Amino acid sequence: MNSDGQGSGSDQYSTLSAEHRNELEVKRSRFITVLRRVETEDDARSLVADLRKEFHDARHHCSAFIIGADRTVQRSNDDGEPSGTAGAPMLEALVRRGTAAGVADLSDVCAVVVRYFGGILLGAGGLVRAYSDSVSSALQTAPLVQRRLMQLFTIELAHDQAGRLENELRADGIQIVSNDYSVSGVELTVALPAGEPAAGFPHRLASLTGGRSRPEPSGCRWTDLS
Secondary structure: OOOOOOOOOOOEEEEEOOOEEEEEEEOOEEEEEEEEEOOOHHHHHHHHHHHHHHOOOOOEEEEEEEEOOOOOEEEEEOOOOOOOOOHHHHHHHHHHOOOEOOEOOEOOEEEEEEEEOOOOOOHHHHHHHHHHHHHHHHHHHOOEEEEEEEEEEEEEEOHHHHHHHHHHHHHOOOEEEEEEEOOOOEEEEEEEEOOHHHHOHHHHHHHHHOOOOOOEEEEEEEEEOO
């Protein structure tokens, strides 16, 4: 991802590791921001529905969300605020959130700002700033995690090979996904970052097993990095 939030086929991105809340007061109006990790548009709509029940007496429940590794799904809703004064600035705050130097790659996140009107009109400019600042402030303290596309490999091993090989692979920083023992042997599934590390794995495995085991590609999955 580049700093403008344009997708570039990246094999990693940032997302929330846990739901997060933050509150701002602007001229007596309360702006309660809730951030939740989502994987689908239905997940995002469920958050809005949950908060409509929790804050049933609030005037507005404005929302914005970004979904997908390349952030291809981006939506926002003003929920009764003047057009363009709530959802759009909230979405912009999500898109522009920096996660590293020169990187803005936050995705799979929904933000909902619940507003309790305080009796003082903020005007269009004031609303834009308030909704943008609400999401930006929440993101400053939100817990984030990196997700990375991992290549999965399955390895068939004899029982007497499994323990030593698992230790060697862990020492190499390779993630062990599962180890299924049966009478005939052990089926080990490992995950490596997609690309060059995965491409070099067959040679590494051959050197560890004396050429007795070969890895079989078994798909890809997105994984949270610890």
